Amino acid sequence: MKSDKSKNNLLLKYMDFSINSSQNQSEYMNVMVNVCSTMLNLLKHENLIIDLNYNPSEFWPKAKNKTVAFVDGGLARNNLFNSSPLAIRAGSYVVNKKLKEEAFDTNLKFVLNLFDKQNELFDFIEDESFESLMLTKKKDAARIITEAGQLVNHILTKRKIDLLFLHGPIQAVLTPFVQEGFPPFTNLAIQSIIPSYKKKNMSVDDRHFINVYHECIKLIKNAPYPIYGVLETAISSAYTRNLLYAFKTKGVISQKDYDETIKVIKEYRITDNNIFEVILKKNQALKPLEIQKQFYGSKIIQKSRWDEKIIEYPNVFVGFIKVNDFQSPIRIESYNYPKNLINDFSYILAVSKLLPSYSYPVGLHVVDRFVKIPQWMKKASKNYWSTHALKSVMNNQKLGPNSLVLKYISNKNRTWANRPKNSGGRIEK
Amino acid sequence: MKNNNWKTIGTVLGETNINSYLFMLQSFKAKKNDMVTTQTSIPDGNGKIIKVNVWGKIANINCSNEWFPRQAAQEMAFQNINIEDTPLPTSRDELICKVNILGYTKQDDKSPKLLPMVYPVKPANAVNYPNSNDVEKLLISDLNSKHPIHIGTLMARDNVEIKIDADSLVSRHVLVTGMSGSGKTVMVRRIISELMRLHFPMLVYDIHGDYLGFVKKQNIFPKNKIKLFYPSLSVKAEDKEIIYTLINKLGKPLTEPQNDYLNTLLNKVKFDESSIIKFLNSLISFSKGLLDTKNSKSKGSNTMPHIKPATMFVVNRSLNQVVKKLVNMENTNARHRQRMSKFYDFEKLPDANTEPEKIISKGQLSILYLRGYETLPASAIVSILSETLFKHRQEVEQQIPPFLSILEEGHTLIPSRSENKDNLPTVDTFRKFASEGRKFSCGIMIISQRPSRLDETIASQCNSHFSFRKKNQKDQRFVRETSEHYDAEDVNQLPSLANGQGIIGGQVVNFPLAVQVKFDDNLLNDEIGDEDFITAVENWDDKESVKLRKKFAKDFSKISKSAQKRLN
Numbered sequence: 001m002k003s004d005k006s007k008n009n010l011l012l013k014y015m016d017f018s019i020n021s022s023q024n025q026s027e028y029m030n031v032m033v034n035v036c037s038t039m040l041n042l043l044k045h046e047n048l049i050i051d052l053n054y055n056p057s058e059f060w061p062k063a064k065n066k067t068v069a070f071v072d073g074g075l076a077r078n079n080l081f082n083s084s085p086l087a088i089r090a091g092s093y094v095v096n097k098k099l100k101e102e103a104f105d106t107n108l109k110f111v112l113n114l115f116d117k118q119n120e121l122f123d124f125i126e127d128e129s130f131e132s133l134m135l136t137k138k139k140d141a142a143r144i145i146t147e148a149g150q151l152v153n154h155i156l157t158k159r160k161i162d163l164l165f166l167h168g169p170i171q172a173v174l175t176p177f178v179q180e181g182f183p184p185f186t187n188l189a190i191q192s193i194i195p196s197y198k199k200k201n202m203s204v205d206d207r208h209f210i211n212v213y214h215e216c217i218k219l220i221k222n223a224p225y226p227i228y229g230v231l232e233t234a235i236s237s238a239y240t241r242n243l244l245y246a247f248k249t250k251g252v253i254s255q256k257d258y259d260e261t262i263k264v265i266k267e268y269r270i271t272d273n274n275i276f277e278v279i280l281k282k283n284q285a286l287k288p289l290e291i292q293k294q295f296y297g298s299k300i301i302q303k304s305r306w307d308e309k310i311i312e313y314p315n316v317f318v319g320f321i322k323v324n325d326f327q328s329p330i331r332i333e334s335y336n337y338p339k340n341l342i343n344d345f346s347y348i349l350a351v352s353k354l355l356p357s358y359s360y361p362v363g364l365h366v367v368d369r370f371v372k373i374p375q376w377m378k379k380a381s382k383n384y385w386s387t388h389a390l391k392s393v394m395n396n397q398k399l400g401p402n403s404l405v406l407k408y409i410s411n412k413n414r415t416w417a418n419r420p421k422n423s424g425g426r427i428e429k
Numbered sequence: 430m431k432n433n434n435w436k437t438i439g440t441v442l443g444e445t446n447i448n449s450y451l452f453m454l455q456s457f458k459a460k461k462n463d464m465v466t467t468q469t470s471i472p473d474g475n476g477k478i479i480k481v482n483v484w485g486k487i488a489n490i491n492c493s494n495e496w497f498p499r500q501a502a503q504e505m506a507f508q509n510i511n512i513e514d515t516p517l518p519t520s521r522d523e524l525i526c527k528v529n530i531l532g533y534t535k536q537d538d539k540s541p542k543l544l545p546m547v548y549p550v551k552p553a554n555a556v557n558y559p560n561s562n563d564v565e566k567l568l569i570s571d572l573n574s575k576h577p578i579h580i581g582t583l584m585a586r587d588n589v590e591i592k593i594d595a596d597s598l599v600s601r602h603v604l605v606t607g608m609s610g611s612g613k614t615v616m617v618r619r620i621i622s623e624l625m626r627l628h629f630p631m632l633v634y635d636i637h638g639d640y641l642g643f644v645k646k647q648n649i650f651p652k653n654k655i656k657l658f659y660p661s662l663s664v665k666a667e668d669k670e671i672i673y674t675l676i677n678k679l680g681k682p683l684t685e686p687q688n689d690y691l692n693t694l695l696n697k698v699k700f701d702e703s704s705i706i707k708f709l710n711s712l713i714s715f716s717k718g719l720l721d722t723k724n725s726k727s728k729g730s731n732t733m734p735h736i737k738p739a740t741m742f743v744v745n746r747s748l749n750q751v752v753k754k755l756v757n758m759e760n761t762n763a764r765h766r767q768r769m770s771k772f773y774d775f776e777k778l779p780d781a782n783t784e785p786e787k788i789i790s791k792g793q794l795s796i797l798y799l800r801g802y803e804t805l806p807a808s809a810i811v812s813i814l815s816e817t818l819f820k821h822r823q824e825v826e827q828q829i830p831p832f833l834s835i836l837e838e839g840h841t842l843i844p845s846r847s848e849n850k851d852n853l854p855t856v857d858t859f860r861k862f863a864s865e866g867r868k869f870s871c872g873i874m875i876i877s878q879r880p881s882r883l884d885e886t887i888a889s890q891c892n893s894h895f896s897f898r899k900k901n902q903k904d905q906r907f908v909r910e911t912s913e914h915y916d917a918e919d920v921n922q923l924p925s926l927a928n929g930q931g932i933i934g935g936q937v938v939n940f941p942l943a944v945q946v947k948f949d950d951n952l953l954n955d956e957i958g959d960e961d962f963i964t965a966v967e968n969w970d971d972k973e974s975v976k977l978r979k980k981f982a983k984d985f986s987k988i989s990k991s992a993q994k995r996l997n
Contacts (some may be wrong), residue, residue, distance in 0.1 A: 056504075060514035070517055095516045102520040353508075355516060357500045363516045366496040 035261070036278045042243060043279065048287045050342070052321070061351050065098040066347070067160055071170045072167035073147040074371035075139060088142045090150035091371035093363055094161065104370055107153045115142075115183040131344055136300040137176045140181070141209045144172045145185070148216035149193035155223045156196065160309035161224055163347060167364040169227030170294050170333040171217060171316050177209045178304040184208045194219070210306045214313060221314050221335040226344055232360055234272040237265050239318050242291045245268050256286050258333035272320070280322035280329050288337055298366055323352045323359035330360060435557035439526065441467060441729045443548040447530070452556045454490065454524040456711035457473070462943035463487045463585035464564050465528060467556045468536075468996065471548040480536055483550050484543060484559075484567065485528035486584070486940070490917035493523045528556075529916050529942045540570045543939060561588045568592070571939050577625035580616070584930055591944045593893075593937040599629060599833045599872040601936050602863055602890055605635030606880040606908065607897025612929040613638045613876050616895055617835060621794060625653045628792035630832040632818070634811050635796050637837065638765070642952045643794055644773050649951060654793040658778040659766055660759075660802070660810045663702040665782065667816075669695050671809050671854045672708070678805045678852065679754050686740050687747075689881070690716075693733070694744070705809070706759070716745050754803075761801030781817040789818060789829040790946035805853065808842050819862065822869040831870030832860065839877035843884045856884055863890035871885045881907040893935030898926040915941050 032324065043049050059408065073090040084181060091106040115138060147166060154161060184207035190197055197215050198290070220227055241262060248258040293316045317337050320329040330352060338344045354362040438458035442451040452467075459465060466482045473479045496518050505512060512519055530550070532543030559567075569577060569592055577592035598620065607613045621643065624631060633640050643650075644657045673695060675682065683691060698715050700708065718732065720741045766775045778797060779787035788795050797814070799807045821828045834840060842855040846950060862873045863886065875891060877883050881903040894912045896919075897904050909920045914934030919941050923932070929948055933939040971979070 030453065056508040056510050060510050064514040070516070093516075095518070097513055097515065102518050104518075104521070351516060353516060354501045354504055354510075355498060356504045358498075362498070362501055365498065366516075369496055380768055 002156060028268060031264060032270065032274065032278070035264065035270055036275050037200065039240060039243075039275050040279045041157065042247060046243075048289070049280070049369040050285050050287060050345070052283050052285055052342070052346050054283050054346075054349055054353060056350060059346065063347060063350065065096070066162040067099075067101070068163050068347075068351075068363060069094040069154060069159075069164040069362070070167070070181040070367040071147060071150045071164065071376050072152070072364060072367040072371050073143045074368075074373045075143055088146050089373070090146040092150060092154065093367040094159070095363065104367075105184055106371060107150060109284075115189075134182075137179070140172070141177055141182075142388075144168075145189075145193055145209065145213060145216070148213060148220065151223075151227060152194050152219050155219050157252070161225050162321045163344065164223070164228070165348075165361055165364055166227065166229045167368055168229055169231060169293075169316075170220070170227065170335060171313065172213070173208060174213075174294055174306070174310055174313070178310075182209065185212060206358045208306075210309050214309060217313065217335070226334060226336070226338055226340075228344070228348070230348065230364060231331040233328060234320075234331040237275075238270050238291050238293070239272045239286070239289055239320070240265065240270075240275055242289055246289075272331070276320050276322065280320065282322055282325050283349060284322050285349070286320040286329075287341065288319035288332070288334065290337070291318050309414065315330055319345070321349055321352070323349060324356060327357075327359035329334070348358055355364060435466065435559045435563075437555045438558045439524075439556040441550055441552050441554045441556060442525070444686045447546050447549055448531050449488075449527060450485070450550045450552075452526050452528060454556075455525065456522065456855040459485050459526070459558055460585050460753075461490055462583070464531075464559060464567075464583070464589075465526075465556050466556045466559050467550055469533075469548070469550045469554055471533065471546075473477055481533040482536060483533045483546060484531045486531060487526050488529045488771050488916055489527040491525045491527075493525075494518070494521065495523065496521060498501045506898050507808055511630040520584045523634070529918070534567065541567050541661060542573070542598070543567070543596070561586050564721035565589045568939075568942075576627060576941055578620070578627070579947065580619055580623075580719055580933070580945045581929075584945050587945065588649075591933075591938075591942055593933060595624065595627060595629070595962040597893060598874075599645055599831065600867050600870065601881065602866065602872055603874045603895065603935075603937070604839075604880070604883075604888055604891035604894045605874065605876045605897075606899065606902075606904070607878060607931065608901070609878050610928065611878075611897035611899075611926065612931060612946055613878070613895075613897055613995045615929055615948055616897070616931060617874065617876060618642075618949050619947055621648075621835070622949060622952065624833065625650050625792070625794055628653065630789045630791060630830055631794050631834060631835060632814075633791060633794070633796045633835040634799060634807075634837060634842075636799050636807065636841075638769075638798060638800050639837065640796050641769070641773060641798070643796065646952055650794075652792060655789070656788075656793060656795045657773055657775050658788070658795060658797050659762055659775045660797060660799065660814075661704055661777045663736040663780050663782065664700055664705055664708050664813065668700070668701040668813050671812055672705070674852050674854060675705070675805060675809045676709075676751050679748060679803075681743070683744065683747060684740075686736065687744050690736050690744050693736075702780070705792055706752055706755050709748055709755070713745060713748045713752065715750070716741055755806060756807055758802045762798070763801075765800045766798065774856045778814070781814055781821075785821045785829045788814075789821075808853040808855040811836070811842060815855075815858050815862065819866075819869065819871055822871050831872075833872040833874060835874045835876070837876050839875040839878040839887075840882040843875065843887050845882050845884050848882055856887075859887050860884070863887045880904050880911075883907075885911070891935075893933070893937040895931050895933050897924060897931040898928075899923045919943070923974050 071090060073088065075088045089106045091104065094103040094105070095101065115139055133336060147168065151164065151166060154164065170317045184204050185193070187202060187207070190202065190207055190212055193212065194215050196219075197212065217352045244253065244258055244261055248255060253261075277308050280286065295308050314335055319332045321332060322329040331347075332345070332348060348361060350363040351363055352359050359366065436458070439452040439454040442453060444451070450467075452465075464484060464486055466479060466484050469483050470478050470480050497512075501517055504510065505515075506557075512801050530546050532545055534541035534543060542731065564583070564586065568589070571593060572594055574592070574594035574596065576595035578595045578598070580593050581939070583589040583591055603617055605613050618640070620633060621633070621640070629656060635641070641657065643655050647653075647655050673691065676691060677688075677787070694712050694716055698708075698712050701711070702713075720738060722739070723733070723738050766773075769775075779789055797810075799810065802810065815834060818829065818834075822831070836855075836859070840848075842853065843859045844853065844856070859875070862871055866872060873887075873891075875883070875887065879901070880888065881901070888911050890906075894908070894914060896908055896912075896915070899908065905920060905923055908915065908923065909917070912934055915932060919932045922943070927945045928930075930943065931946060932941055932943050
């Protein structure tokens with residue numbers, strides 16, 4: 001017989017919960033199976049699943065004459081007082097093996113001059129583990145706009161390219177950047193990102209992320225070659241929801257079934273990846289589906305003064321490719337429905353097969369490594385700024401010991417919190 | 430030495446020290462064992478800061494392509510994909526070279542000499558590729574040799590000639606090692622050619638006949654004498670130990686009383702400075718006489734009363750056996766000589782006691798042809814001759830000039846203690862040469878394909894090493910342990926050296942050099958280069974007697990078959 005003491009034992013409770021929770025797990029699995037089988041039927045009905053041919057020894061000798069560009073961005077950020085990204089760059093790897101061309105470019109670089117300081121929010125964070133929301137947003141905006149800028153750069157230089165791939169979504173979700181007080185970009189940054197954008201009398205709004213990004217996207221959509229954003233994971237269920245919405249609109253499924261299914265997907269947090277990982281087999285792909293990325297089902301999620309502008313953002317075509325049996329399918333985004341769907345998706349499959357374990361286009365892996373801002377550069381800048389900050393305080397007679405600066409120059413901010421360690425008070429032997 | 434026209438080929442990486450540095454190399458701009466320089470500032474003895482050129486040798490090159498993941502290689506291998514068809518980058522390989530610093534030269538030095546480095550190279554400095562003329566100029570200037578001799582070219586640059594110091598070579602002893610076919614003989618031929626140009630006397634103990642080519646090519650060396658000898662040694666009282674060992678090793682194992690008797694014989698029979706066989710026959714006759722006397726006298730005779738006739742008989746039999754073996758070997762040697770008599774004139778080895786100048790004289794190359802002799806007699810012959818010549822050099826009135834002894838098959842004639850063959854007389858002889866030879870201007874050059882089986886004392890006294898390809902781990906370890914001249918990287922490349930490529934280290938050069946030895950094809954010995962067995966068989970024609978034997982064999986087989994049928 002269990003004693004009262006044993007009933008309160010944390011370990012026993014934990015074990016008991018683990019055993020009983022299997023019911024929850026099996027329930028989840030039942031839901032997943034049902035959702036997946038329904039989705040499979042819908043996809044088959046719409047003929048959305050395609051089988052891609054993978055025969056690398058024949059494919060690559062033919063594909064070597066393509067000029068293919070891979071684009072990614074790299075970001076370095078230290079906890080400076082203004083907390084804006086310290087350095088960011090976007091790079092490309094453009095390759096044509098037949099012409100023996102392998103070009104690595106970093107056309108866009110910014111060091112501190114990306115956001116307009118007059119409209120800056122000084123949100124220095126004391127603890128890296130609790131990054132402020134605004135800081136995260138600014139980092140994301142910096143990354144998104146430099147990557148888009150790099151695509152624009154390629155388009156404007158009229159370089160002959162057959163296929164271009166971006167590491168990440170072709171269109172970012174805009175809601176984080178519509179918050180009041182989000183800083184605009186500097187004139188200089190905009191000129192670098194999109195030289196064709198209006199040059200005179202740019203208002204603060206003109207320099208706002210939503211407007212600048214939209215200008216970039218217009219150019220990207222009209223590019224003379226296909227541009228695809230490729231993501232390792234899809235944490236949303238946009239494809240599934242849009243597919244269901246399309247079926248509901250057509251009257252194939254009832255409003256009730258639609259609502260209940262959407263509710264289940266939300267409740268169980270089922271993502272596109274969860275579903276397609278189960279449904280798709282190796283070397284299979286889902287034809288792209290047109291998706292309104294910013295609003296689901298024409299319903300504006302968050303009201304802001306940018307809503308009118310956001311509606312102007314083009315829809316995105318989203319497809320999936322399952323590269324192998326043990327990785328989630330990769331998500332492929334583009335602004336236009338691919339003219340050569342099978343050819344382009346076959347290329348993506350083949351280039352991803354070159355990283356058979358990671359199952360992601362190897363060219364994007366290469367450019368990711370290329371643009372990464374190295375650790376030594378981050379450290380050097382941190383050291384430089386530490387010294388600068390400390391000297392500024394020491395030179396000012398009026399200021400006493402400044403904990404803010406000391407926090408800044410300490411190796412890790414949390415070490416300044418002086419939290420006692422477990423070993424504290426132990427007698428030295 | 431100015432570096433105005435030296436191309437920049439790379440950049441020094443972040444951490445350096447006095448002995449070495451790493452640098453990032455531009456693709457295909459230099460290779461292993463190549464010489465590079467970098468300009469740096471160092472403090473001089475007066476506290477001034479001076480700019481110098483730091484010279485180094487590329488000891489190793491590592492290549493990496495960080496954008497070529499392992500899993501991509503896996504897919505390519507399994508699917509038979511050519512990287513040149515895929516978007517995988519191939520143009521961004523990182524080439525990191527390790528440079529072992531050789532020293533520095535002052536910038537305006539007209540005859541540059543390498544000085545030891547005292548301050549590390551500055552990181553981020555440019556690394557330059559000095560032109561070949563400057564490299565050659567530095568090597569010869571730094572060698573500072575009265576008698577430089579040409580050996581070959583720098584392995585990494587075939588337009589940089591390499592010379593070594595002949596004075597150190599003939600006085601400080603040399604060890605030439607490498608597996609069969611790696612280039613040892615090519616190197617020795619090269620050295621002999623160069624020393625002949627300097628009229629330096631040499632004596633080659635030629636076990637296989639590798640050096641007979643010199644005799645035939647006498648016309649290439651009009652100012653030199655090339656003599657080819659076959660062994661015929663006179664024995665003296667001093668050689669008693671050698672004779673004793675020879676009998677002991679070639680004959681039957683003797684018991685203690687039998688050995689006593691043999692010693693008695695050696696003490697009683699006079700060394701008349703005749704040949705070994707003649708001397709052994711004298712021993713046999715003397716012993717036979719004693720045995721006859723003993724047998725003919727009655728019991729109680731006082732002729733060696735403690736020795737039994739059976740003991741005498743066994744020793745006699747053993748001596749006869751030794752003589753028989755020696756005669757056999759002499760005959761084998763004679764047959765080899767006979768076979769080559771149309772090409773070469775063999776001379777009987779002159780008496781080294783009385784006529785040493787016929788063996789060692791200015792401008793003369795003497796080759797002692799030892800083919801056909803087993804190890805022990807060969808060792809005895811080499812030992813007796815070497816000791817005699819050495820003695821002449823030790824005398825106040827030296828009868829022969831300084832000379833170099835060249836010993837082939839070193840591991841056979843001067844084996845390591847671990848081989849349990851330390852009774853070979855050559856071991857002691859060459860130990861004496863190794864330790865005292867320099868005093869009396871008797872240099873040695875030992876050639877061996879198994880250096881790990883060489884006598885350690887002699888090997889360690891060789892101040893210069895020429896190492897050719899070695900696959901055997903023990904031999905590589907031996908080189909690593911016995912030669913302080915080599916870097917670890919030098920030893921590591923030994924297994925992969927090509928024919929004629931070798932590492933020279935020691936006193937003949939200032940720092941270890943990877944060289945391609947010049948191949949003297951005009952010294953090739955066509956008559957000896959007969960390892961082409963298949964061609965020999967292709968060109969084979971039976972002798973008349975064999976043809977007849979084969980012809981009649983068929984008839985005889987019919988007779989024997991018919992006889993067998995009848996029996997059945």
